[in-house]
Amino acid sequence: MLDQTPAPLVSVRDLKMHFPIYAGLFRRRVGEVKAVDGVSFDVMEGETLGLVGESGCGKSTCGRAVLRLYDITSGEIRIDGREIGSVPQPDLRTMRPTMQMVFQDPQASLNPRMTVEAIIKEPLDEHTKLTEAEKREKVAELMDAVGLNRKFAKRYPHAFSGGQRQRIGIARALALNPKFIVCDEPIAALDVSIQAQVVNLLEDLQEKFGLTYLFISHDLSMVRHIATRVAVMYLGKVVELSPREALYAEPLHPYTKALLSAVPEPDPALASTRERIILQGDVPSPSNPPQGCNFCTRCPAVMDICKQDEPKTHEVQPGRFVACHLYNDTADRTAGTEV
Amino acid sequence: MTDQSVDTAVEELTKPRNQWLDVWDQFKTHKGAVVGLGFLIFITLFCAIGPFVWDVDPGKLDIRNKDVRPIYMAIFDGDAKTSWARPMGTDHLGRDIMANTMQGGRISLAVGWTAMILAVLIGTLVGVFAGYFKRLDGLLMRFTDLVLSLPILPLLLVMMLLFRDPLRAAFGPEQGIFILIVTGIGITSWMQTARIVRGDVMAIKEREFVLAARSIGTPARRMITRHLLPNVMSPIMVSATLGLATAIITESALSFLGLGFPSDFPTWGKILFDSVDRMTAFPERVIWPGLAISLTVLSVNYIGDGLRDALDPRIRGQ
Numbered sequence: 033m034l035d036q037t038p039a040p041l042v043s044v045r046d047l048k049m050h051f052p053i054y055a056g057l058f059r060r061r062v063g064e065v066k067a068v069d070g071v072s073f074d075v076m077e078g079e080t081l082g083l084v085g086e087s088g089c090g091k092s093t094c095g096r097a098v099l100r101l102y103d104i105t106s107g108e109i110r111i112d113g114r115e116i117g118s119v120p121q122p123d124l125r126t127m128r129p130t131m132q133m134v135f136q137d138p139q140a141s142l143n144p145r146m147t148v149e150a151i152i153k154e155p156l157d158e159h160t161k162l163t164e165a166e167k168r169e170k171v172a173e174l175m176d177a178v179g180l181n182r183k184f185a186k187r188y189p190h191a192f193s194g195g196q197r198q199r200i201g202i203a204r205a206l207a208l209n210p211k212f213i214v215c216d217e218p219i220a221a222l223d224v225s226i227q228a229q230v231v232n233l234l235e236d237l238q239e240k241f242g243l244t245y246l247f248i249s250h251d252l253s254m255v256r257h258i259a260t261r262v263a264v265m266y267l268g269k270v271v272e273l274s275p276r277e278a279l280y281a282e283p284l285h286p287y288t289k290a291l292l293s294a295v296p297e298p299d300p301a302l303a304s305t306r307e308r309i310i311l312q313g314d315v316p317s318p319s320n321p322p323q324g325c326n327f328c329t330r331c332p333a334v335m336d337i338c339k340q341d342e343p344k345t346h347e348v349q350p351g352r353f354v355a356c357h358l359y360n361d362t363a364d365r366t367a368g369t370e371v
Numbered sequence: 372m373t374d375q376s377v378d379t380a381v382e383e384l385t386k387p388r389n390q391w392l393d394v395w396d397q398f399k400t401h402k403g404a405v406v407g408l409g410f411l412i413f414i415t416l417f418c419a420i421g422p423f424v425w426d427v428d429p430g431k432l433d434i435r436n437k438d439v440r441p442i443y444m445a446i447f448d449g450d451a452k453t454s455w456a457r458p459m460g461t462d463h464l465g466r467d468i469m470a471n472t473m474q475g476g477r478i479s480l481a482v483g484w485t486a487m488i489l490a491v492l493i494g495t496l497v498g499v500f501a502g503y504f505k506r507l508d509g510l511l512m513r514f515t516d517l518v519l520s521l522p523i524l525p526l527l528l529v530m531m532l533l534f535r536d537p538l539r540a541a542f543g544p545e546q547g548i549f550i551l552i553v554t555g556i557g558i559t560s561w562m563q564t565a566r567i568v569r570g571d572v573m574a575i576k577e578r579e580f581v582l583a584a585r586s587i588g589t590p591a592r593r594m595i596t597r598h599l600l601p602n603v604m605s606p607i608m609v610s611a612t613l614g615l616a617t618a619i620i621t622e623s624a625l626s627f628l629g630l631g632f633p634s635d636f637p638t639w640g641k642i643l644f645d646s647v648d649r650m651t652a653f654p655e656r657v658i659w660p661g662l663a664i665s666l667t668v669l670s671v672n673y674i675g676d677g678l679r680d681a682l683d684p685r686i687r688g689q
Contacts (some may be wrong), residue, residue, distance in 0.1 A: 101586055128588030140579040145601040145684060147390075154597070155587045186390075188684035204583070 039113075040074035041244050042098065042212055047071045047107035047117075049090075049097045053319060065319045067093040069268035071107075072345070075212070080238065080245040082259030082276070084252055084291070088315060090268040091248045092136070095214040098246065099131050100124055112211055129159050129208035134234075136217040138197035142189040148175075148200055149185040155207040174203040177240075178233060195226035199233065206237065214246045219254060227251075231258055252295045256280055261351075264288045267326040268318055270345070273353040284354045286333050325357065333358060397681040404677020407670030414667055418476035429474040430635050433465035441468075441655050462656060463649065468642075472659060475637040479619050480667070482552055482638070486618035489557030491611045494564025499595055499603075501565070502572025512569065519562045524624065527555050531630040548632050552625065556618045564610040571603040605679045612675035616668035623664070639664050 049068040052061050067090040075081045085091050097104050100116055109117040112130050119127075132155075135141035142151055152171045156162060162170065172182045178199040189197055198218060205213055215234065219227040231254060237243060249255050255262055256276060263273040264287065272285040283289045290309040297303040311330045316322050322329050328338040337357050345355040398404055422429075436454065439461040444451040453460075459469040501511035531551065538547035575581065576599070584598055623640015625631035632638055639660040646656035680686045 096582075099586055101582060122590070125588040125590070128586065131586075133583065133586045135579050135583055137579055141583045143580045143584075143598055143602070145604075146597075154584065154589065158588055158593075190685045201583075204587075208587075 041077040042075040043110040045108040048105040050105045079260040082255035082262040083248045085265035132205035132210040134215045134218045178203045394681045397687040401677035403673040407673030410670040421473040427470040429470035437465040471637045479639040483619040485553045486556035487614040490561040494561035497565040498568025502569040567606045
């Protein structure tokens with residue numbers, strides 16, 4: 033759709049984010065939570081990459097790690113031609129205007145002691161040398177852009193509804209004209225009627241400012257609506273990465289199949305005929321993932337090899353990447369490239 | 372965007388209502404705070420301007436007019452020794468109690484405010500640094516525990532003994548003692564504030580808006596001043612009001628032990644302790660300075676309460 037540009041804007045390679053666990057009397061390091069464990073993907077300029085998965089699979093951590101809100105364990109992150117994976121935090125400051133984030137909980141992500149104007153103005157204060165009047169004008173423009181009344185600039189976040197607060201968060205993210213925005217479940221905390229408004233706003237803004245999104249969500253139907261390509265995460269790893277249409281039409285990975293079969297079908301006639309894949313058991317602990325494939329404990333199509341070897345990611349069809357032993361043969365035939 | 376909308380918007384944006392007016396409006400709705408503010412202004416003026424109006428030397432002995440009862444005693448007891456020249460009476464050495472209360476109030480208020488501000492500054496600083504920078508946390512908090520475990524009064528007494536004479540020599544008898552007492556009280560009462568602030572900072576640090584500020588690239592110093600401090604204002608305010616009370620009381624305890632200000636130098640605490648011996652015969656000598664201390668502390672408490680509400684935009688909006 034929009035990926036005529038060959039070089040990706042964002043390119044993540046083997047990103048790992050492990051959180052140490054300390055325990056015992058001497059707070060010794062006894063292990064680590066492998067929240068994100070070897071994730072690789074590209075985001076082309078102007079596209080929206082949807083990142084889906086059940087809760088606790090490391091989606092949000094992945095999004096935050098890409099923006100270097102955490103000090104990552106290992107991996108490469110290249111945004112707009114600059115490698116930021118191992119840059120110390122203070123040196124990232126100049127990079128911040130390029131990449132911004134919209135947060136999940138609009139209530140928690142706005143400082144309750146700051147006015148809307150001060151909140152949207154903060155990025156301008158930090159990174160621009162505009163005068164006060166220019167900043168105020170810019171804030172007013174941003175408020176127009178996200179559909180907030182300019183008169184509300186002096187109000188505090190508590191006086192707004194959830195959808196309006198999320199608009200404030202979006203305006204703040206837009207203030208520095210970023211190229212890349214990580215939307216960390218921006219609609220999860222909103223009412224269904226407001227969700228559509230916010231998603232449409234995000235789409236409009238993408239068109240207007242040529243933004244690139246990493247759209248993290250657990251709402252598969254919303255991702256289908258907004259994303260160009262979709263990456264499915266399970267227990268810290270990307271199991272499938274495909275263009276939207278192909279993924280929803282024909283999911284390849286068993287986990288993706290199960291996930292898609294869980295999307296409610298509005299038509300009762302269709303719903304009764306539909307095959308629903310119900311996974312048994314629970315997600316294994318990310319501090320102690322199973323040997324072999326992470327999904328082998330719950331996979332309906334599990335084989336012996338799944339419990340021994342970790343599947344590599346292969347391009348099984350043009351543009352479709354899957355990490356599953358079921359597709360190893362196809363991958364060998366098509367001389368699959370590793371991502 | 373049409374020109375007209377720009378005009379109206381600019382008009383609205385160029386005359387924003389001053390936020391301190393909103394704060395004042397909310398403050399006014401807190402009756403206790405308004406009364407407290409009124410009393411604090413009254414007592415401050417009483418002590419600051421009073422001595423110029425009531426021009427009596429508080430230290431002057433007048434043995435012939437000793438033990439004069441306050442003027443209102445004439446109502447209950449016609450035989451009581453009262454005099455319009457001594458409306459609040461005199462003590463056992465004939466010193467005028469009204470002049471003493473004014474002079475004592477000056478010292479007590481100055482010590483209270485300065486020591487409290489010092490303690491709150493140190494406490495906030497230590498608390499914010501310990502809460503925000505993980506690396507400093509252990510060190511600063513163990514230091515806080517260390518200071519907290521010291522017995523305060525003996526420590527203060529030792530400090531007085533050690534530093535009284537050099538400071539007197541350097542700054543003069545009154546100034547030197549004032550500095551000594553204020554620093555002594557200040558550096559021995561910041562620990563509660565530090566602990567409370569540290570806990571709150573640690574909690575707020577994990578909130579998403581701090582993460583959002585980090586994604587903007589806000590450096591640590593502005594993170595603290597812009598996001599953390601305004602949100603820990605309420606506990607700081609509470610410990611400040613309590614700190615003022617503790618400072619005034621600690622100063623009076625020191626004076627009582629004879630290691631505070633020189634004996635010819637009245638403070639509320641000292642007047643109080645001087646009068647304890649003959650409390651049953653002359654209750655007014657205890658009641659007035661005692662009342663002054665408690666009412667000042669109470670009014671500051673109420674002001675702090677009102678200010679805390681007024682500074683919270685969530686409460687202010689209602």
